[in-house]
Amino acid sequence: MDKIIAYKQAVRKVVSEIGAMVPSDENVETQIIMDDERGHYLLFSVGWENKDYREYSPFVHIDVKPTGKVWIQHDGTDLKIALLLVDEGIPKSDIVLGFRPLFRRDSTQEFAIS
Numbered sequence: 001m002d003k004i005i006a007y008k009q010a011v012r013k014v015v016s017e018i019g020a021m022v023p024s025d026e027n028v029e030t031q032i033i034m035d036d037e038r039g040h041y042l043l044f045s046v047g048w049e050n051k052d053y054r055e056y057s058p059f060v061h062i063d064v065k066p067t068g069k070v071w072i073q074h075d076g077t078d079l080k081i082a083l084l085l086v087d088e089g090i091p092k093s094d095i096v097l098g099f100r101p102l103f104r105r106d107s108t109q110e111f112a113i114s
Helices: 003-021 081-087 102-107
Strands: 028-035 040-049 053-064 070-075
Touching: 003 028, 003 040, 003 053, 003 081, 053 081, 070 081
Parallel strands: none
Antiparallel strands: 028 040, 040 053, 053 070
């Protein structure tokens, strides 16, 4: 199987599993947004809390690039998504912690810089 296809399947699985942990309720909807063609995967929270607080925020954003790198753009969970992706077979050398500035990624030897 092509590496990029396998990575997209692994990311879909992880994002779907996290999305299932955060179910929608009558006020706030958890949206799982997946674009396999372009390699974008997001979990979004949308709705209203107490009729005066607008909830509109991404809490997971992962991109699978044509280069074969998996970019974690945002991890708003306490699950350490990078390690979940490793558990799904994606090597650390292909995972970029995109939410960290470049100088911090450079000091994290075990994951990809870009």
